Amino acid sequence: MxxxxxxxxxxxxxxxxxxxxxxxxxxxxxxxxxxxxxxxxxxxxxxxxxxxxxxxxxxxxxxxxxxxxxxxxxxxxxxxxxxxxxxxxxxxxxxxxxxxxxxxxxxxxxxxxxxxxxxxxxxxxxxxxxxxxxxxxxxxxxxxxxxxxxxxxxxxxxxxxxxxxxxxxxxxxxxxxxxxxxxxxxxxxxxxxxxxxxxxxxxxxxxxxxxxxxxxxLGTTSRKHFDIFDQYERVFEFLDQHPDLDAEWRAVMFRRMVDHLSTLYTKRGRLPRRSRAEFLRRARQHYARYRTPGAAVSRRTRLRHALVRLGSHRTYRTLWTALRVKQRVGRYAAAARRTLRAAALQLHYRIQLRLPVRADAAVFASYWGRGHGCNPGALEEAFREHAPHVRTAWIAAPEHHHTIPTATRRLTPGTAAYWTALARSKYLVNNVNFDRRLVKRPGQVMIQTQHGTPLKKMGLDLQDHPAAARGTDFGQLLRSVDKWDYVLSANRHSTLVWERVFPSSYTTLEYGYPRNDRLHRASPADVALIRAGLGIPEDAVAILYAPTHRDYRVTQRLPLDLERMLRTLGPRFVILSRAHHTYGEPLTRASGARLVDVSDHPSVESLCLAADALVTDYSSLMFDYACLDRPIVVHADDWEAYEASRGTYFDLRSFPPGAVARSEDELIDIFATGHWRGSRSAQLRAAFRARFCAYDDGRAGERVVRHVVLGERPQAPGPDAALPHQTPTPESHISPHPTGS
Structure with a gap:
């Protein structure tokens, strides 16, 4: 059986x-x-x-x-x-x-x-x-x-x-x-x-x-939709045969039936035009036949129920037409209000542009109105620590306001306060571009922090990759670039890319990324607290799985069976699954304590600190995670397709930060055999860190503030400086045989 x-x-x-x-x-x-x-x-x-x-x-x-x-x-x-x-x-x-x-x-x-x-x-x-x-x-x-x-x-x-x-x-x-x-x-x-x-x-x-x-x-136009009446008769016959259920559920079934009938009647393209009046008459008969005392309906559906009860096709059609006219007039009125509001806000902005720039004000944003985080978030914290005389504000949609520190002013995009801040703040900080209507004033300083070390093609290089460019207005892009005063760079590779693909007269600050400062400053106690908050057992091996966006796909597709991976590796492994921020849904639904969706977690730095290893494909997160000197495994199952659609600056398979898997079975085998943290993986990671992490010492944000705000010229660690071994998570819980074999 x-x-x-x-x-x-x-x-x-x-x-x-x-x-x-x-x-x-x-x-x-x-x-x-x-x-x-x-x-x-x-x-x-x-x-x-x-x-x-x-x-x-x-x-x-x-x-x-x-x-x-x-x-x-x-x-x-x-x-x-x-x-x-x-x-x-x-x-x-x-x-x-x-x-x-x-x-x-x-x-x-x-x-x-x-x-x-x-x-x-x-x-x-x-x-x-x-x-x-x-x-x-x-x-x-x-x-x-x-x-x-x-x-x-x-x-x-x-x-x-x-x-x-x-x-x-x-x-x-x-x-x-x-x-x-x-x-x-x-x-x-x-x-x-x-x-x-x-x-x-x-x-x-x-x-x-x-x-x-x-x-x-069910989406075709046919009289077969009249079958719904026979089917509800069968539902009520069932209740008649079960008096114990009838007393409890008859009123509920009556409401569900009327909702269903009215929905079917109002759905365009379901009933033949000449049968609609007959359908409504049948609905009225069913209403009268099965009407149940106590079947209260919500205010939202009360009108629909009343019209079914009356059963008049002409009345229903007249009221429905009136309702549609009312809705259309309401839409026109709302559009007019939006137009007037937008005009008023732009007038307000033009007035603010004529007022003095505030030398003690800085405004920050990240990822088109998302919450406090990434390089702008770390830099905002550095402003408050090293330049406390500068008042900071953060632009974010209301649903992300809870991520903003209490010491920082909250701004909602499109409001009068938002336009005032853009017009009068001296320092403008973002990891993407601000609103294209922003006017860069004399005396304002714009810092473009970027949000990753580029593996994939960026900026003007996308002109040869139309699938990734997706209609990008490169002229508008360069007009935005011309507003930048400073661009942050994590390493020499990034500097060479930024200055070529975003050509303009800005100054490159090759100081490292501020968002990685936290990875160096965290203590073992901090990491233990983060892991506990995520529900990771003390003796578990936590893998952060964070794939990147695919330009050649309309939606994300999960290439890995994470549940199979967990079953194979054994009970000591936990997977933290994080979808790319461009997708509006998680990679997978959490299933128990060992597969945790962390797509909505506000801090990817916290997730990096919590994880014993990173599994990714081509995400720039690998360059940041390498600062921790913890194992990285690259899952490159579609490198050829990715490279063809997006383009890359080097072959990751030839210069990886750790072991490379070309299939799900290879990935599982890398963890099952311990190669994910073996000597060869350590050698690859060391070479990768030497090339991309030389400036990561926990003080990047401080160097930027001292240079831009305080007028100093701090010295960054030289590219030949010895890299610190940074592993704040105790490794005692990782056994020599991670699968328990």
Whole structure:
């Protein structure tokens, strides 16, 4: 008896079926059977299913003589299921890597519940992935398992069959099956959730829900959408047969039904034009038939419920048109207000430009309005320490204000205070460019800190790499460069690159990067405190995984199965996963204490201090992490594609900071055998540090302030100066055999 029976019905999906079945069979969790049902498909679906069955004994092919529809095809699959748990997967969707392992582990943790709900992400043809907007409802906090009454908000989730795992004994005991029809998921999912005595959740994306450009049956214009009425009749028949559930859930189901009917009615392109009045009359009949006392509705949906109750197509259409006109007028009015506000702010800015520059004021920003950090953040701290007479302010979006020190003034982009600071502060510090409308005044000093040592092509060098340039206005870029007075450089390599790709009359300060000062000043006690805050056990080996942005990809793609890596390396390893800041989502969902998503952590320097080793691909973080003299492993599985699309200044594989892995298996082997911290890795790291870290001694920020603000000419360590061995984390917890072998 396998642990899982995965039922995949297939009809006219030959272009997607191979990917779907492969996503199941290639899971790291292998105790499963796949029941692939050919629902009389006229294309090659049946042949594809037979090909998979011939290669893998876990595939059970089922061929139906005629097309019976999705619900009955699932029923045919259920007859062959022998697994402890049943899962359904639509044949144009796919499981994410490691999904079944995570589901199996969560089922075990929660005592084998009747139903386990997990998350999904919509995937689009252009590569975008959008996670379910109600993902927060799948939180694993609190008691588990539980009943639906304990967390009724779960009914807000998409009511589909494929985002759940069902205990087969529970399904058979209750006699659940799928009815025919268009909306067959409705009379399955609601009764299943209401009847289940034990429910658990898994806060992890397990299914990629493909959003097809065409061909989604629920998105077509058809009278088949009238099927929704029959399906809700089945839901209420179920409640009539279960009086104990009827008393608790009838009012909730009534509200859900009315919401569903009104949504379907108002959705453009669903109902044929001449059938809309008939649909609303049927909705009114269902409203009257199933109306339940106590079914209170929210203020937001009260009007929609009232119109369904009235059932007048003309009234609904009139009110809906009036509402749309009101919304359009509101949008025009809002646009006019924004235009007037922008004009008023620019007038305010022009007035401020005529007032004196404040010699005791400095304004800082980083990464287009993100929080306090990077080189500008370290330099702001150096200003307060070494030039306390200069008042500092930080520009950041409101959601990042909590990262700004209390001694620093907070500024929100686009406000009057923001424009005043840009107009009148003597010192302007950023690691990217300020607003292009900024007017550089005589007496103002602009410091461009940069935000990394360049491995990839930058500035004017991108003219030969259009995929990376993405329509960059190089003329505007050079106009911004002409405003710079000083540019910070971490090493001679950076100096030579900056002065060529950003040509102008600024002064280069080859003093090292201020953001690395903290890496040299941290004590073992500081590091222990950071690790404790991240939940890293004292004896654990923490790996920071931080890949960079890919110009040749629309979205980020995780090239590594981090859960597999952890399973192979053993329980002493912990992975801190950090997505590049250009992506708006994490690389992976945390799964337990050993895989921690740190994408939103405000300080990458803290993460570097917490980690015993860094795994990256081509991120400039490796140049900073090398200051710590700790192991670095480069995962270069797509170097040729990256170099072709972005361009690089040297071949990292020929001059790496440590061991180089060209595949996931090689990466795991490097850690399993101990090569990640072996003598050869140490030799490579020493040469890398000598070239790129000569100025990192913990005083870069001080040197910049003394030069720019105090008018001194501090001496930086010479390129031949001996590099300090900087490892503030005790290494006693790292055994000679890191995998425990």
């Amino acid at each position: 396998p642990r899982f029976s995965v039922i995949v019905p297939a009809y006219k999906v030959q272009a997607y079926l191979h990917e779907c079945l492969a996503s199941v069979l290639e899971q790291s969790f292998t105790d499963l059977e796949v029941i692939a049902v050919d629902d009389g498909s006229p294309d090659a679906c049946g042949e594809i299913i037979d090909e998979f069955a011939a290669r893998d004994a876990r595939v059970i092919p089922v061929h139906l003589d005629e097309n019976v529809g999705l619900g009955r095809a699932r029923n045919a699959g259920l007859k062959h299921a022998t697994g402890d748990y049943v899962l359904f997967l639509d044949s144009d969707d796919s499981f994410t890597p490691g999904a079944l392992r995570a589901i199996a582990d969560r089922i075990k943790e929660t005592g084998s519940p009747d139903v386990l709900l997990f998350d999904y992400a919509r995937t689009f043809w252009d590569g975008r992935e959008v996670r379910n907007q109600f993902a927060h409802l799948l939180s694993q906090e609190g008691a588990a398992p539980f009943q639906l009454a304990d967390r009724p908000g779960l009914l807000k989730l998409l009511m589909v069959v494929w985002n759940k795992a069902y205990h087969r004994e529970f399904i058979e005991r209750e006699g659940f099956s799928f009815p025919p029809g268009y909306y067959e998921d409705t009379p399955w999912t609601y009764p299943v959730l209401m009847a289940s005595e034990t429910i658990a959740t898994l806060d992890r994306v397990c299914v990629h829900y493909r959003q097809r450009r065409q061909g989604n049956i």
